[in-house]
Amino acid sequence: MHTFQPYPIDMLEINPFTKLSKEWALVTSGDKTKSNTMTVSWGGTGVLWGKNVVFIFIRESRYTKEFIDNGEFFSLSFLDDKYRDALKYCGANSGRNEDKWEKAGLTPAYRHNIPYPDEANLVFLCRKMAAVPIEEAAFTDPTIMEKWYGDHDMHTMYVGEIIEVTAR
Numbered sequence: 790m791h792t793f794q795p796y797p798i799d800m801l802e803i804n805p806f807t808k809l810s811k812e813w814a815l816v817t818s819g820d821k822t823k824s825n826t827m828t829v830s831w832g833g834t835g836v837l838w839g840k841n842v843v844f845i846f847i848r849e850s851r852y853t854k855e856f857i858d859n860g861e862f863f864s865l866s867f868l869d870d871k872y873r874d875a876l877k878y879c880g881a882n883s884g885r886n887e888d889k890w891e892k893a894g895l896t897p898a899y900r901h902n903i904p905y906p907d908e909a910n911l912v913f914l915c916r917k918m919a920a921v922p923i924e925e926a927a928f929t930d931p932t933i934m935e936k937w938y939g940d941h942d943m944h945t946m947y948v949g950e951i952i953e954v955t956a957r
């Protein structure tokens with residue numbers, strides 16, 4: 790197990806446009822009995838409802854969504870480039886069919902009982918504040934539906950209060 794330290798959020802220096810879109814991240818949810826993790830590259834960080842938040846977008850078909858929906862917490866974790874293949878694996882295979890942790894060569898760890906990959910270098914531990922289904926009626930740009938939701942596998946936007954940032 791690696792040793793993680795709380796990281797002061799004011800000290801974070803990340804590029805909001807490239808951190809998630811280029812490095813990718815793992816969204817993890819569940820508990821010590823069972824958890825699942827999946828790769829994401831859409832979303833962001835910011836301030837909402839008086840809290841520091843992350844927002845992520847999870848399609849209906851994702852197994853991880855069931856864990857986020859059933860629980861109160863999730864984590865958003867960043868890993869070094871040497872774990873790129875593990876992130877590719879977690880972005881192309883569903884934990885519905887297998888133990889994805891083992892298959893991807895990742896290890897679940899817990900902080901405040903929230904699961905995250907022990908191999909991460911930066912972890913946002915989040916408390917779910919809102920789950921907002923993205924619906925076709927919301928789009929003012931008519932091209933979005935056709936381009937991104939041809940199969941109607943819609944996203945839900947999750948807003949999570951960042952309760953702690955940890956790094957190693």
Ligand SMILES: Cc1cc2nc3c(=O)[nH]c(=O)nc-3n(C[C@H](O)[C@H](O)[C@H](O)COP(=O)(O)O)c2cc1C
Binds near residue numbers: 827847853
């Ligand atoms: C680079 C990359 C980024 C991804 N970003 C997202 C995302 O933001 N939201 C989403 O719903 N799926 C995203 N995916 C797809 C899921 O990671 C993928 O469907 C995964 O197998 C779901 O796993 P699960 O069924 O175990 O939850 C992404 C995949 C990759 C490779």
